[in-house]
Amino acid sequence: MNTVSGWLRHKTAVVVLAGFSPVLLASDYGEDHAAVAPFVAEMQAEHGFPPKYVKSLLAQAERKQSIIDAISRPAERVRPWHEYRKIFITDKRIAGGVEFWERNAEALARAEQEYGVEPEVIVAIIGVETFYGGNKGSHRVIDALTTLGFDYPPRAEFFRRQLKSYLVLAREQQVDPLSLTGSYAGAMGFPQFIPSSYQAFAVDFDDDGQVDIWNNQVDAIGSVANYFAEHKWKHGDTVAVQATVSGEQFSKGLTIAEGLEARRSVAALKELGWDIQHELADEAEVMAFEFDVGESMEYWIGLHNLHVITRYNRSVMYAMVVHQLADLIREARDQ
Secondary structure, eight states, X not given: OGGGSSGGGGTTHHHHHTTOOOOGGGSTTSTTSTXXXXXXXXHHHHHOOOHHHHHHHHHTOOOOHHHHHHHTSOHHHHSOHXXXXXXXXXXXXXXXXXXXXXXXXHHHHHHHHHHOXXXXXXXXXXXXXXXXXXXXXXXXXXXXXXXXXXXXXXXXXXXXXXXXXXXXXXXXXXXXXXXXXXXXXXXXXXXXXXXXXXXXXXXXXXXXXXXXXXXXXXXXXXXXXXXXXXXXXXXXXXXEEEEEEOSSSGGGGOOGGGOTTOOEEHHHHHHXXXXXXXXXXXXXXXXXXXXXXXXXXXXXXXXXXXXXXXXXXXXXXXXXHHHHHHHHHHHHHHX
């Protein structure tokens, strides 16, 4: 994230910005925008931010229609599995994962020891999210969060909360909130943490006194590991197993259309025609889903650790691509 290179150089930026005199009428998010006044009042009441300062920041945020367009059509919603998978499962991304692992072997080994998360899983997350730091996003975070929080009704409340978290973390870390860049959804750094995830899970894994997920690969590795540990990742457990189906009742076992929390027992799936290619207890509660692989369908059983990956991104296709990339990176490294 090139706008944060010189982290410490921005320590006085927030203080300087507080003295700005905003030109509100020329702004996308000036005082004439209906959402501004309530947000300013909430930031003062909840976090002690001076109203003038918050108004000055919002006055410098820009509404981006491209951000609204992007969030309305994410790849995992509009692409079938076989197309989505090809975006992430490539020789280049596998090789890049091996290189990232070799470069950060000590930090990854320590993360596995301290948090119980396998190195390949951490590497795959960073590989899928930013191609190992090669694409951390070019949108100003304040533009992304303000656009979505004020002008994207389907998830406005969520993104207003993220904007609040973002301003708080910028104050805590003493960085200029106008300078940081990220994804169209306001996700930041190597692991693409949204602001609330940064506050909850980012760690200073190299003990240098800064929690820097933008430029510090060691902090990013520790932060991803901490995220997974806090969401109850089980070291060494199976993530997903393939199945075959038969008969006319098997589709009644599919759970993913009911949401990521839906479950079926293994025994119930067997009765519906599922033949699971792994030994699982009949009473085990699992996710069952199908993937379009082009000319046919694949059927999969998702276990606890797959659900943990979906806590990072609420998509089974995302979770499966992370899982498969992780396996391929480990296989390539072990060769």
